[in-house]
Structure formats: C-alpha cells, structure tokens
Amino acid sequence: MISVGVVIQRYGKDVTGAAGTLARNVAERLRRLGARTTVFTTCARDPLAWGNEHPSGESLLQGVRVRRFPTVGAGPDSPDLVAGLVAAQREIDLFLFFSCSAPAALEGIPALSKPVILFPLVQDGLPACPPATAGVWIRPRALFFLTGAEMDVVQRQFAPPGRMRLVRIGVETRAAVDEAPLRRRFQLIAPYLLYAGRIEPGRGLEALFDHHRAVRQEAFVDLVLIGEKRMDLPAFQGVKCLGVLRGDERLAAFQGALLSVQPAARESLSLATLESFAARTPALVDRRFPVLLEHVEASNAGLAYDGVEEFLAGFRRIQRRPALRQRLGERGLEHVQRYYSWETVMGEIQAGIAEVLEKKKTADVRR
Numbered sequence: 389m390i391s392v393g394v395v396i397q398r399y400g401k402d403v404t405g406a407a408g409t410l411a412r413n414v415a416e417r418l419r420r421l422g423a424r425t426t427v428f429t430t431c432a433r434d435p436l437a438w439g440n441e442h443p444s445g446e447s448l449l450q451g452v453r454v455r456r457f458p459t460v461g462a463g464p465d466s467p468d469l470v471a472g473l474v475a476a477q478r479e480i481d482l483f484l485f486f487s488c489s490a491p492a493a494l495e496g497i498p499a500l501s502k503p504v505i506l507f508p509l510v511q512d513g514l515p516a517c518p519p520a521t522a523g524v525w526i527r528p529r530a531l532f533f534l535t536g537a538e539m540d541v542v543q544r545q546f547a548p549p550g551r552m553r554l555v556r557i558g559v560e561t562r563a564a565v566d567e568a569p570l571r572r573r574f575q576l577i578a579p580y581l582l583y584a585g586r587i588e589p590g591r592g593l594e595a596l597f598d599h600h601r602a603v604r605q606e607a608f609v610d611l612v613l614i615g616e617k618r619m620d621l622p623a624f625q626g627v628k629c630l631g632v633l634r635g636d637e638r639l640a641a642f643q644g645a646l647l648s649v650q651p652a653a654r655e656s657l658s659l660a661t662l663e664s665f666a667a668r669t670p671a672l673v674d675r676r677f678p679v680l681l682e683h684v685e686a687s688n689a690g691l692a693y694d695g696v697e698e699f700l701a702g703f704r705r706i707q708r709r710p711a712l713r714q715r716l717g718e719r720g721l722e723h724v725q726r727y728y729s730w731e732t733v734m735g736e737i738q739a740g741i742a743e744v745l746e747k748k749k750t751a752d753v754r755r
Contacts, residue, residue, distance in 0.1 A: 396487070576612065587621075597622050608626075614641055658680055
C-alpha cells in the first residue's frame with residue numbers, strides 16, 4: 389500500500405472549479421483504490437480573502453485525512469504548510485501538487501526529497517510561472533495535464549525534464565432530470581443561453597453581454613448566468629443571474645439551455661464546457677482560447693466564434709436547426725464518456741504514479 393500526499397491551497401466540499409474538483413476526486417478515489425491518502429492544505433475557504441475559516445489541525449472528509457495549516461497576512465502564504473510537508477515526507481511515498489503558481493508548490497516542491505508529481509493547471513494564455521521558479525519544473529518526476537493545449541504551453545515555455553502525461557479530469561454523466569422545478573423557481577420562460585463560471589471582470593462577460601444584445605435584436609432569448617457573482621450586471625432585459633447551483637439544479641440549467649457559452653477561459657480546462665457536453669448541450673466558445681477550441685474540435689460537439697458576427701452565426705445555426713443541436717449534443721456526451729470518465733482518468737493517474745515509483749525504485753537499487 390502506497391502513501392500519497394495531496395497538496396492544494398484550498399480543499400473541501402465548498403471549493404469549486406477544476407483544481408478543487410480534481411484534487412478532491414483524486415484524493416477520494418486513491419483512498420478507495422487502497423492508497424493511504426493525506427491532503428495538505430490551508431485553513432482558507434475564500435480565494436480572495438484567504439482568511440483562516442477552517443480550524444487548523446487534522447480532520448477526516450469522506451474518509452480522507454486532511455491536515456490544515458493557517459495562512460499568514462492577507463494572502464495564500466503558509467510557512468507552516470511547507471514545514472508540515474517537509475516533516476511528513478518520512479511517511480509519504482509520493483506527493484501530488486495541484487497548481488504550479490500556488491505558494492505551496494513554489495516553496496514546497498523544492499523543499500522535498502520524495503518523488504513529486506505536479507498538475508500545473510496552467511491558465512490558458514498566461515505565463516505558467518515566473519522563470520525564477522525553475523525548481524517547480526525541474527524537480528517533479530512527472531507532470532499531469534488536463535488538456536493538450538495546457539501541455540503545449542508548458543512544453544514551449546519550460547521544456548520540463550519530467551514525464552508529461554495527459555490525464556484529463558473526470559466528469560460525471562447522469563440521466564436527464566426534470567427541468568420544470570428550476571424553470572418555475574427562476575421564472576425561466578424564454579429559451580436561454582447559459583454561462584457557467586465565476587461572474588467577475590476578466591472573464592469576457594462584457595463582450596458576451598454585447599453579443600447577447602445582438603441576439604435579442606432578432607430572437608426572444610435570455611442569457612442565464614450561474615456561479616458566484618462578483619460584478620455588477622447590466623440593466624438589460626433578458627440577463628438573469630441564478631447564483632451558485634448544485635446537483636440536479638445545475639444539471640437542469642445545462643440541460644435546458646439552447647447553448648452553453650464560454651466567452652473566455654483563462655484556465656487550464658473549462659470544466660463548464662465538459663459539463664455542457666455531459667448534459668447533451670452544445671457549446672459556443674471563443675476560438676481565441678486554445679483550451680476552448682480544443683474541446684469543440686476534439687468532440688465535434690460545439691461551435692467557435694471570434695466577434696459578434698460569428699457569435700450570431702453560431703447561435704442561428706443551433707436555434708434554427710433542432711436536429712443539429714441534438715446531433716451535437718449526442719457527440720458531446722459520447723466524447724465525455726469516452727475520454728473523461730473517472731475510470732479512464734484514474735487509470736492514467738495510477739499508471740503515472742506506478743511509473744514514477746518504479747523509476748525511483750530502480751534508481752535506489754543502482755545506488
């Protein structure tokens with residue numbers, strides 16, 4: 389039985405997004421597969437304030453041992469977390485780090501002597517990490533990626549020596565749910581486009597609002613947003629913010645949309661696009677972002693745009709051709725089931741872990 393340390397800045401049921409979802413699922417699934425799994429994280433819950441909302445110390449979450457360390461100041465720095473990693477490596481065979489830009493990775497990876505695997509989680513179009521942090525790229529025995537676009541960014545910028553492996557992320561597929569309760573609760577009467585993600589500046593929403601205005605000139609279609617709201621919305625008819633949805637309500641929101649829309653993806657994955665595919669809903673994505681373009685081109689389950697005219701053209705194709713929408717939806721579901729099942733993803737992760745540990749064993753014998 390191997391012992392694995394999972395290192396991530398924030399951890400818990402209330403942590404959303406690709407990094408939090410991935411880390412939690414990997415930790416829980418490794419435990420179920422027989423590994424002794426310990427999560428090393430901070431006491432923070434909010435990614436902006438970084439206050440110590442969780443108590444420090446050890447706890448269990450879904451059977452996984454979680455060790456929390458306090459942050460200092462008003463940021464994610466946690467010297468106690470790094471010290472805890474160094475002290476704990478006597479009982480850990482291998483560490484999995486999530487996010488190359490997190491202080492825990494920047495400071496923790498160079499401090500460890502045990503094997504390290506890094507999920508870089510590079511944000512599309514942004515520098516992966518400052519060049520001065522070479523240890524983050526040189527030290528890991530392997531790097532695991534969520535998309536080919538992310539892998540290409542890291543290869544071009546840093547050419548890391550560790551084995552590079554595309555593992556992706558697991559996405560649950562479920563039977564269709566009844567949309568009526570959600571529609572009644574939020575008075576969703578008109579057809580709608582759906583944006584899912586953080587509702588904040590820098591996500592391309594300003595342009596999306598303009599594109600939606602153009603849509604409303606020719607069709608009675610709403611724009612529905614789901615996610616944590618961190619910006620004011622335009623006082624324009626047809627824009628509705630439903631807040632954070634989970635479970636059946638979130639699935640119903642995707643399922644009932646004419647299209648899901650992703651105007652930008654400064655991230656390593658765009659989990660919302662895959663959720664849309666899993667709900668048999670095509671995606672209309674901004675082609676300027678390689679992560680988004682990779683999803684629709686690999687699946688043939690969506691359309692891409694650059695500017696309002698292409699946005700309108702994509703909208704018209706789906707609105708006027710229900711049979712096309714259905715075909716794209718079926719392709720999206722098939723794509724997710726084939727490449728993004730947790731069984732497939734964990735198979736890749738297990739193979740990567742086994743490869744790293746075998747190489748370490750061979751190297752130890754040679755010494």
